[in-house]
Structure formats: structure tokens, C-alpha cells
Amino acid sequence: MRIKLHKYLRLALIILSIITFAVASVMIYIELKVPKFIEEKMTLYSSNHKTDVKYYVFLKPNILYDKDNLEEGQVYLTELIHYVQANFKYEFEGDKNAEITGDYAITAEVEGYTIKEEKATTIWKKQFPLIPKTGFKSKDKKLVIAKEIPLKLKDYNAFVDQVKEASKVNVPAKLSIHMNINLKAATQMGEIVEAFAPQLMIPLGDSQFEIIKSGIGEKPGVIEETKKIQLPPDRKKINLYGGILGFGIILLSCLIAFT
Numbered sequence: 001m002r003i004k005l006h007k008y009l010r011l012a013l014i015i016l017s018i019i020t021f022a023v024a025s026v027m028i029y030i031e032l033k034v035p036k037f038i039e040e041k042m043t044l045y046s047s048n049h050k051t052d053v054k055y056y057v058f059l060k061p062n063i064l065y066d067k068d069n070l071e072e073g074q075v076y077l078t079e080l081i082h083y084v085q086a087n088f089k090y091e092f093e094g095d096k097n098a099e100i101t102g103d104y105a106i107t108a109e110v111e112g113y114t115i116k117e118e119k120a121t122t123i124w125k126k127q128f129p130l131i132p133k134t135g136f137k138s139k140d141k142k143l144v145i146a147k148e149i150p151l152k153l154k155d156y157n158a159f160v161d162q163v164k165e166a167s168k169v170n171v172p173a174k175l176s177i178h179m180n181i182n183l184k185a186a187t188q189m190g191e192i193v194e195a196f197a198p199q200l201m202i203p204l205g206d207s208q209f210e211i212i213k214s215g216i217g218e219k220p221g222v223i224e225e226t227k228k229i230q231l232p233p234d235r236k237k238i239n240l241y242g243g244i245l246g247f248g249i250i251l252l253s254c255l256i257a258f259t
Contacts, residue, residue, distance in 0.1 A: 027237070035230050044189035045223040047094035051181070051198040051216050054087045078207050084151040086200050088179040092143040094187075100138045102183035104145055106131040109176045110156055110204070112163065123171050124163060130177070149177060153202065160204050173204040178215070190223040 057070040060082045070076065088106065108128040113120050130149055153175070160173045178199035185192045198215040 032233050038229055039226050040229050042225045042227055043222055044225055045094060045096060045098070045187050045192070047092065047098075047185060047192055047221040049183075049194055049196065049219045049221060050089075050091040051179075051196045052089045053179075053198045053200055053213050053216055054089075055200060055211060055213075056085045056087075057211075058082045058085065072211070075208055075210055078153065078157075078209060081153055084153060084202070084211070086149045086151060086177055088145075088147045088149065088198060090143075090145045090179070090181050090196065090198075092183060092185070094141050094185060096187065097139055097141055098185040098187045098192075100140065100143050100183065100185050101136070102181065103133050103135045104131075104179060104181045105129065105133040106147060106149060106177065106179045108151070108156070109178070110159060110173060111176065112160070112169070112171045112173045114171050123169060124167070126159070126163075143183075145181070147179070151175070151177065151202075153204070157204050175202045175204050176200070177202075185221075187223065189225075192221045192223065194219070194221060 055072060057074075057076050059065055059068055059070065059080050062080045064077075064080065090104070092100065106129075108130055109125060110128070111125045112123040114123060115121075131147060136143070136145070156175050163173075164170050176199055178197050181196045183192075183194050183196075196215065196219075199213070201212040201214065203209040
């Protein structure tokens with residue numbers, strides 16, 4: 001039994017079935033024979049850098065406090081301060097041994113400045129080396145540098161007074177203590193090069209002050225390699241295209257045999 005179709009409809013259906021057959025065949029060929037790749041990043045070496053600054057404010061004998069030091073995060077009265085102790089710490093840790101080299105230095109910087117339209121402009125500046133540049137070298141997974149620095153604020157305040165007297169310029173001043181660290185970790189997989197500068201900032205010339213920390217925290221470091229990985233044929237797509245191919249064959253056969 002044959003179904004009678006308009007010749008143009010029959011021709012259009014035959015052409016559609018042939019196109020469906022051809023497209024599905026090409027897609028199956030591409031999926032099976034044309035290789036596909038993805039890029040995947042492989043971590044060859046990982047590390048972590050940690051910088052921190054802690055400080056303690058030591059007091060002169062006074063009528064306010066029974067203890068001899070104050071902890072962080074307070075407002076301090078200049079006249080009661082004996083000295084401030086700053087504890088700088090840098091830690092490096094990798095997942096494998098590395099050739100660790102570099103240097104560090106700790107510097108005090110006294111700066112006179114002005115602020116206009118919320119922008120600070122340096123008027124004068126003087127640096128005092130506290131720990132000169134010191135190199136280090138190690139072959140290990142871990143490196144720790146910890147240094148204690150006592151700071152006598154009266155000496156820095158006295159220097160500010162001398163500058164004001166000599167220059168006849170009276171501007172706000174501050175003391176910045178910063179530890180500059182340069183590190184290179186060399187491995188067979190590559191190198192990690194980093195620089196850090198944790199610091200404390202202390203206002204000078206005021207009857208009271210707060211201490212501000214900056215440049216502290218953790219930073220990961222990695223050496224990566226990008227590889228191309230060939231993907232296997234997608235069986236779901238092959239099954240889908242196979243179904244479309246079968247539908248095209250069946251449709252073409254039915255049109256030829258039964259219309």
C-alpha cells in the first residue's frame with residue numbers, strides 16, 4: 001500500500017531525509033576521527049608567604065596604669081610612653097624543597113607632610129637604617145625571619161623638633177618602620193620571585209596617637225604548567241547523531257517504498 005503525496009512535498013521530504021542522513025554522518029565522523037583537546041593547568045609547585053607585625057607599647061611609671069605595657073589597638077598618651085617594641089615576622093613555606101635566596105632590611109623613616117584635598121604631599125623625609133640589608137640563603141621548604149625592634153619615640157620627636165627649628169617649617173610628621181623583604185625560590189619547575197614591605201606608622205608630635213599596621217597578610221604563590229589533554233569521543237553525542245542518522249535512513253526508505 002502506497003501513500004499518495006504531492007510530488008513537491010515528496011521531493012522536499014526526500015531531500016530533507018538525505019540532508020539529515022548526510023549531516024548526521026559528518027557529525028559522527030567528526031566526533032570519532034577529529035581529535036579534541038582542552039587546556040588544563042597543572043600545579044607543579046605551591047607556596048605561601050605570610051607577613052605580620054605585632055607591637056607592644058611599654059610605659060613609664062605613671063598614675064594611670066598598674067601594668068608596664070599596653071596591647072595593640074589603643075590610643076596611647078605620648079608622655080607616658082617609654083618605648084614601642086615592634087615585632088616583624090615573615091614566613092615562607094613551600095610544598096617541596098627549594099633554593100631560597102634573598103635579603104631583608106628594616107628602616108625607620110621620619111616624614112614631614114601636608115594634606116591638601118585629601119592628598120598627602122611630602123615636605124621633607126629622613127631615613128634611619130635599623131637593620132642594614134642582610135642576605136639569606138637556604139635549601140628547605142620553609143624560611144622564617146623574625147626581628148624585634150625597640151623604638152624610642154622621644155628620639156624621633158626630638159628630631160622632628162630640630163627640623164622644625166632649622167627649617168622654620170611646621171608641618172605634621174610621622175614615623176614609618178618598614179621591613180623590606182625580597183625573596184626568590186628556585187625549583188626544577190621554575191622560580192617564584194616576591195617582594196614584601198610590612199610596616200608600622202606612628203604619628204609624631206602629638207600628645208596622643210594610634211599605631212597603624214599595613215602590608216601584612218598572606219599571599220599564595222604557584223608555578224603552573226598548561227597541558228593539552230585529548231578528550232575521548234562523546235558517547236552521548238554519538239548516540240544522538242546515530243539516532244538522527246537512523247531517522248533519516250528510515251524516513252528516506254519509507255518515502256521511496258511507500259509513497
